[in-house]
Every structure is written in C-alpha cells, then in structure tokens.
Amino acid sequence: MSDVKYSKEHEWISVDGDIATIGITKHAAEQLGDLVFVELPAIGKTVAPGDETAVVESVKAASEVYAPLSGEVVEVNSVLEGEPGKVNEAPEGDGWFLKLKLSELSELDGLMDAAAYKAFVDEEG
Amino acid sequence: MSDSETPQDLKTTPLTSEHEALGARMVPFAGYLMPVQYPSGILTEHTHTRDKAGLFDVSHMGQAWLKGPDHETTCRALEALVPADLISLEPGQQRYTQLLNDEGGIIDDLMVSRSAYPDTEGRLYLVVNASRKAIDFAHLNARLPDSVVVEELPQWALLALQGPRAESALQTIVPGVAELQFMQGAPFEFGGDQIYVTRSGYTGEDGYEIAVRNEMVQDLWRALLAHPDVLPIGLGARDSLRMEAGLSLYGHELDETVSPVEAGLLWSIQKHRRTEGGFPGAERIQREIAEGASRRIAGIKPEGRAPARDGTVIMAGGKEVGVITSGGFGPSAGGPVALGFVPPELAKPGQALELMVRGKPQPAQVIKLPFVAKSFKR
Structure with missing residues (x-):
C-alpha cells in the first residue's frame, strides 16, 4: 500500500519506497478548468522543493507545477502531452505527471495527509 | 485572482444571481463580477456555441442612445469622431466602427445602429466596451455639439445568443427574428415588453444581441436556457471564440496608440471617408493607407x-x-x-x-x- 500525501501547492504525492508519483489534486484540476497543454520535465532532471517542474495551460492561462520534494525525475506521463484532458478526467489517477526518486525522505514529514489537505482547501475557500 | 479589484468594488448585472445559481465561476472583468465559465467548462461551452447555440450575459457592455434633431445631424456629429460612413445607414442597419483620438489611435471600438423604432428620427443606438464606457461617454459628451446628446441606458440588459442554432432557438421565443439580416436590427416583443434585437455578435457565428429591460432579462434568460439547443457561455469561451474568429479585443489588439489600419480594420472605413477624411487622426490613417503602417x-x-x-x-x-x-x-x-x-x-x-x-x-x-x-x- 502506498501512502498519499498532499502539498500546499495542491499536488498529491504517492510514495512507494523512495519513488514518489506526483500529480495535481482534483481540487487543483477543477480550479484550472479544461487543460489544453502540459509540459513535463526531462527525465534525469534534479529538482528541489519549489522548483518549477511542469507547466499546465488551461484555455485561459498558464500555471507552473512546483516540485514538492527533492529528487530526480525518473519517469514522466508523456500521454499528457497528447491528451492533456486526462488530467481533468482523472487527476489523481491516469492524469499523474511524473515520478521522482527521492533524495530527502525526511521532507515527506512536511506534507499533509488527506484530512489535513481537505481542511486546508476548505480554509482557502 | 491577480486582479486588484475586491469583490465589494465590483458591479453586478441583473443576471448575477442566475450565474451563481448555475454554478458559474465568477471573476472580476472590467469592474464587473462576471461568469468566466459554467460547470460544463470552457471547451464544451466553446464547441457548443460553434455546433448549436450559446447564451452570453453581456449586460456589462455600455448601451446608449445618441439623440439629435434628425438623422443627418446626429450622423454628421458622430462621423466627426469615427471613421465609418453613418449617413448611409438605413433604419435598423448596424455598423462596426471606432472612436478615434486626434492621433488616430483607438479610444474604443463600438457598434452603431440607426434606430428602427418608429418615431425615433435622429437616433443612433451605440454598444461600447464595458472597460471603456466611462471614457467613451465622457469623450462623446465633450466632443459632440449641443444639439446631439448621449443618453446612457443602464436600465437595459444585453444578451448575446450565438451559433448555428441561434436563429431557430430565438425564433421560438421571439417570432420574426429569422427575417433579420446580418448587421440589421429591429424592435420585437417579449412578455408584452419591447426588446431590441440585432443580428450580430462576437464569435464569428450567426447570432443575435438582444437589448431588454433589466426587469425582463431574467425571464428571457430562463426562456432561452429552457431551449434544448442553448447552453450558458462564460467569458472564457467568449475569448477563445473571438480569437478564432480573428476579432479584436480592446486592451489587447486595440488601444489609444493603435490605428484602425494597424489593427487590420480598414474594411470598416468606407471608401469615401478614406479619401475625404474628416475624422480624428485622418492624416495618419490616410498616410498609413498610402504608405503602409x-x-x-x-x-x-x-x-x-x-x-x-x-x-x-x-x-x-x-x-x-x-x-x-x-x-x-x-x-x-x-x-x-x-x-x-x-x-x-x-x-x-x-x-x-x-x-x-x-x-x-x-x-x-x-x-x-x-x-x-x-x-x-x-
């Protein structure tokens, strides 16, 4: 069983060993609206928390997706480049963005669990 | 939102509560709280408008009568401020033009109609951008002769119904609109009240714009949405539709430095006005026509x-x-x-x-x- 955590930047992080699968939350996908373009990072890229790792564009605007954790990009969901709408259809499933090989497992402690994330979203209104 | 306006400062339209009840996402636009999209989403709203019919609340736009003693006096007064030929307008006919500053830059773009109401000799009906209406009306008041006055129409809401099924949908509610030609308008009746319908729009599709008193607009909005071909459409799809149609948006393609020639709007300046001039910035515009911008x-x-x-x-x-x-x-x-x-x-x-x-x-x-x-x- 993997463990799903959430960031304040509205990403979900599913951790299995030292590999984290990352995507944007259902709430984020709803806020962005229909996505029409997703730009994913190069495999092998090293990122730290807060680094811009992907770009999503809705009909209206472009937004950055920031790395929630430190690590190396080991896989990207390249299906999204041709079918960005997958993110809206299944943001927390087939619409995943990338997998990171984590270099600082202690950073996971700074993330929220599902209940804390729900409270965070409700508070943001 | 990056917009600095707070919700308390924002104006609403008579349909704001309708948008909220439909689950629209409301955003600040030109000083108004407006729907950017409904739950169906911008892609669906866009394609629905191209395939069937989309209904837009455009009540934030500025509507006004320009009233003078007779058609020629009113038209000559406005022709001194815009490059279009207005005198040749037949009753009900509508034309697209621009208010120009003295350097030939665009203060706003607007629709001008010769009234088709009976007993309204000397009246033109104007529709201007929400973001520019205060500037436009101040400019008109400062520059028009005393015999021609601007009468703003805040008591009128404005709807746009756009798309290939707009005609059949509107015809079921407002019989007779099918007979209007593109860029033509006339008064019609809805719920015992007079409405003014023009065949025009901002999507590249066939469609209508419908001026209706604020008190009646909710009824008309609901009647149109009850038609199976009609979906409500927000500002998001309005923007993607107009971009695909190659239509300018004030503050983007158009501003006070941009001339109609630069904006690709020379088609909206009729031949005799190009040669005769007599509008602000004519010298620059004639030079750009001759030598290129x-x-x-x-x-x-x-x-x-x-x-x-x-x-x-x-x-x-x-x-x-x-x-x-x-x-x-x-x-x-x-x-x-x-x-x-x-x-x-x-x-x-x-x-x-x-x-x-x-x-x-x-x-x-x-x-x-x-x-x-x-x-x-x-």
Missing part, C-alpha cells in the same frame, strides 16, 4: 501545442519583430491560436516566425484570418 495585426498559428499568451515576444531571423496581443487555445482550430503585431512585410500568410514561450523559441506561422471560417447570415 509600421506594424499590423496578423493571425499567428503556433506549430506546436504550447499556447503563446499575450505579451509573448515574436522573433524572425534572430531579431525581435513584434509581440503577441492575444493568444490561447482554439478548441475548434484544434490547437493554439494567437494574434499579434508584426511589421507589414512579415504579415503575409506563410511567413515563419518564432515565439519566445518561457524563454524557448517555438516555431509559428502567419495565417490568413480567421482561424475558423465565419458563418454570418447575409
């Missing part, structure tokens, strides 16, 4: 999938040559679409350009506007 709006198709937004730098041959004024995703075009300023020698269809998207050059090509063919009823 230094820049002009072109349709630009990015070759990849990445949209190029407003402000994106345009390069050609390794040099910066222009800027994107509007850009996004065109659902009917099936990819990104953009409008931007380039030098006229680079504005020809097929011209290769590069767009600097997030610091990387992306290949693009000038295309002949529009991105999606217009289907007006003429």
Whole structure:
C-alpha cells in the first residue's frame, strides 16, 4: 500500500519506497478548468522543493507545477502531452505527471495527509 | 485572482444571481463580477456555441442612445469622431466602427445602429466596451455639439445568443427574428415588453444581441436556457471564440496608440471617408493607407501545442519583430491560436516566425484570418 500525501501547492504525492508519483489534486484540476497543454520535465532532471517542474495551460492561462520534494525525475506521463484532458478526467489517477526518486525522505514529514489537505482547501475557500 | 479589484468594488448585472445559481465561476472583468465559465467548462461551452447555440450575459457592455434633431445631424456629429460612413445607414442597419483620438489611435471600438423604432428620427443606438464606457461617454459628451446628446441606458440588459442554432432557438421565443439580416436590427416583443434585437455578435457565428429591460432579462434568460439547443457561455469561451474568429479585443489588439489600419480594420472605413477624411487622426490613417503602417495585426498559428499568451515576444531571423496581443487555445482550430503585431512585410500568410514561450523559441506561422471560417447570415 502506498501512502498519499498532499502539498500546499495542491499536488498529491504517492510514495512507494523512495519513488514518489506526483500529480495535481482534483481540487487543483477543477480550479484550472479544461487543460489544453502540459509540459513535463526531462527525465534525469534534479529538482528541489519549489522548483518549477511542469507547466499546465488551461484555455485561459498558464500555471507552473512546483516540485514538492527533492529528487530526480525518473519517469514522466508523456500521454499528457497528447491528451492533456486526462488530467481533468482523472487527476489523481491516469492524469499523474511524473515520478521522482527521492533524495530527502525526511521532507515527506512536511506534507499533509488527506484530512489535513481537505481542511486546508476548505480554509482557502 | 491577480486582479486588484475586491469583490465589494465590483458591479453586478441583473443576471448575477442566475450565474451563481448555475454554478458559474465568477471573476472580476472590467469592474464587473462576471461568469468566466459554467460547470460544463470552457471547451464544451466553446464547441457548443460553434455546433448549436450559446447564451452570453453581456449586460456589462455600455448601451446608449445618441439623440439629435434628425438623422443627418446626429450622423454628421458622430462621423466627426469615427471613421465609418453613418449617413448611409438605413433604419435598423448596424455598423462596426471606432472612436478615434486626434492621433488616430483607438479610444474604443463600438457598434452603431440607426434606430428602427418608429418615431425615433435622429437616433443612433451605440454598444461600447464595458472597460471603456466611462471614457467613451465622457469623450462623446465633450466632443459632440449641443444639439446631439448621449443618453446612457443602464436600465437595459444585453444578451448575446450565438451559433448555428441561434436563429431557430430565438425564433421560438421571439417570432420574426429569422427575417433579420446580418448587421440589421429591429424592435420585437417579449412578455408584452419591447426588446431590441440585432443580428450580430462576437464569435464569428450567426447570432443575435438582444437589448431588454433589466426587469425582463431574467425571464428571457430562463426562456432561452429552457431551449434544448442553448447552453450558458462564460467569458472564457467568449475569448477563445473571438480569437478564432480573428476579432479584436480592446486592451489587447486595440488601444489609444493603435490605428484602425494597424489593427487590420480598414474594411470598416468606407471608401469615401478614406479619401475625404474628416475624422480624428485622418492624416495618419490616410498616410498609413498610402504608405503602409509600421506594424499590423496578423493571425499567428503556433506549430506546436504550447499556447503563446499575450505579451509573448515574436522573433524572425534572430531579431525581435513584434509581440503577441492575444493568444490561447482554439478548441475548434484544434490547437493554439494567437494574434499579434508584426511589421507589414512579415504579415503575409506563410511567413515563419518564432515565439519566445518561457524563454524557448517555438516555431509559428502567419495565417490568413480567421482561424475558423465565419458563418454570418447575409
């Protein structure tokens, strides 16, 4: 069983060993609206928390997706480049963005669990 | 929202509660709280408008009567401020034009109709942009002669019904509208009240704009939405629809430095006015017609999938040559679409350009506007 955590930047992080699968939350996908373009990072890229790792564009605007954790990009969901709408259809499933090989497992402690994330979203209104 | 306006400062339309009840996402636009999209989403709203009919609340736009003693006096007064021929308008006929400053820059673009109401000799009906209406009406009041007055119409709401099924949908509720031709208007009746319908719009589709008293607009809105072909459409799809149609948006393609020639709007200046002038900035506009302008709006198709937004730098041959004024995703075009300023020698269809998207050059090509063919009823 993997463990799903959430960031304040509205990403979900599913951790299995030292590999984290990352995507944007259902709430984020709803806020962005229909996505029409997703730009994913190069495999092998090293990122730290807060680094811009992907770009999503809705009909209206472009937004950055920031790395929630430190690590190396080991896989990207390249299906999204041709079918960005997958993110809206299944943001927390087939619409995943990338997998990171984590270099600082202690950073996971700074993330929220599902209940804390729900409270965070409700508070943001 | 990056907008600095707080919700308390924002004006509403008589339909704000309808939008909220439909689950619209409301955003600040031109000082109003307006629906950017409904739960169906911008892509669905866009394609529905192209396939069937979309209903837009455009009550934030400025409506006014221009009232003078007779048709010729009113038209001559407004012709001194815009480059279109208005005197030749028949009752009910509508024309697109621009209010120009003394340098030939565009203060606003607007629709002007000769009234088709009975007993309204000397009246023109104006529809101007929400973001510019205060400036427009102040300018008109300052520049018009005493015999011609502006009467604003805040008691009127405005709806737009656009798309290939707009005619059949509106005809069921307002019989007779099918007979209107493109850029023609007339008074009709709805619920025992008079409404004013013009066959025009901002999507490149056939459709109507309907002026209706604030007290009646909710009934008309609901009656139209009850039609199976009609969906409510927000500002998001309004923008993607107009971009695909190659239509300018004030504050993007148009501003007080841009002339109608630069904006590709020469078609809206009738021949005799081009030669005779007599409107603000005529000297510059006549010079640009004869010698060419230094820049002009072109349709630009990015070759990849990445949209190029407003402000994106345009390069050609390794040099910066222009800027994107509007850009996004065109659902009917099936990819990104953009409008931007380039030098006229680079504005020809097929011209290769590069767009600097997030610091990387992306290949693009000038295309002949529009991105999606217009289907007006003429």
